[in-house]
Amino acid sequence: MVHVGRPRERVGITRRSLFGGVAGVGATALLAACGTSTAPSAPSAGSRSADAGGGPSRVVALSTGHLDHCLALGIVPVGLAVAVSEATDSRGIPDYIKQAFGDRYDLDSIQVVGQRMSPDLEKVAGLKPDLILSNKRADKGLTEKLTGIARTVQTNGGSEQFKADLKIVAEAFGKAADGERLLADYEGRARAWGARRGTPGTFSLVRGKGDQYLYFGTRALASIVGTDAGLTRPAAQQFDEAASRTLSLEQVGLLDADWVFYSFPGNSGDFTEAPLWKKLPAVAEGRAFRVDVDPWFLNASTVAADRVLADMQRFMST
The missing domain is CATH 3.40.50.1980 (Nitrogenase molybdenum iron protein domain)
Structure with a gap:
């Protein structure tokens, strides 16, 4: 039926x-x-x-x-x-x-x-x-x-x-x-949120995919949401020829930003135990946040964008 x-x-x-x-x-x-x-x-x-x-x-x-x-x-x-x-x-x-x-x-x-x-x-x-x-x-x-x-x-x-x-x-x-x-x-x-915040900040986007790690450029939905709110991306994440690039543990420094948003499902959570990850200022100072991979990295819609915006407001107010 x-x-x-x-x-x-x-x-x-x-x-x-x-x-x-x-x-x-x-x-x-x-x-x-x-x-x-x-x-x-x-x-x-x-x-x-x-x-x-x-x-x-x-x-x-x-x-x-x-x-x-x-x-x-x-x-x-x-x-x-x-x-x-x-x-x-x-x-x-x-x-x-x-x-x-x-x-x-x-x-x-x-x-x-x-x-x-x-x-x-x-x-x-x-x-x-x-x-x-x-x-x-x-x-x-x-x-x-x-x-x-x-x-x-x-x-x-x-x-x-x-x-x-x-x-x-x-x-x-x-x-x-x-x-x-x-x-x-x-x-x-x-x-409006960007105007209330005043001083812009930089943010990084990274996720695990199977046994790979990916960091994201300006084409990512979450990047667009941040830009709409007056935030910026680090120089290393200003690329636009692809949505993402692969990232090795030795390249963790490319993620250096005021805020880091990440999703490491499954075994990729080992990334957060890497010494270079822990040395990132955003991580050491409590400005790195685990996010839902679906709206942040996998889906493309205003509904997903609204969720990302709400998450940013919640996390960045702390």
Whole structure:
């Protein structure tokens, strides 16, 4: 039996509902950290349709970035393709998305249709979608097959494109104005926090991936969030030809910054025991923080950006 995604209640996704579930931050504290200005109201969530004018009602999202933007716009997809993540459960929906939307939407109604780059086309077709969200990085052959099932809208993909991709998804639903309000709200709060902080600081981004360590340049979503808030990156992390570069234990000095944000899942936690790591001023002085790998390093959406911004506000206020 095919389960149609649906909101649990007919309530608009407001600033409070979007951020109320952020781990480690109470709703009241988070709203206070965001300033006193009133955020624009996000769209009301209809029972099944993407908009009141009869827009797409059965959407298959082929990445969690698409899922983020759909939910932020009040749309629950009927299908989702997932990426393998050490921080994601078997249903493929990251914890930060559940925390933001799990008490408002029936996320269990979303059917997993396989892996992001190789979805099960029979499962996709079986959901009878009227819109499929893919991205331009998908294999051309896959794109042709998807368009044979339903109207397919392609986003750009990549962390550096998350703002443009929100616009594409919003326009596909006939919700362009709502997308603009969501983005303006996020950017306004980032600027306001930066203005309150005054003196900018530098921050480093590093994570473990299997038996590798990666440090991130200016294309990373978390880098863009920091820039939006008036923060800067160390000279060694100003590269933009790729999202990340590999890092050896001997190169830990490249991470020197006022603040360090890291995620070392699994055995890569040994990195934090390395003498050079412990000698970093940010580490020695308590300005290095473990973060959730999904919003910080793996997903690309305004929902992920909002979580990163909230984390930065929380950590950097200490």
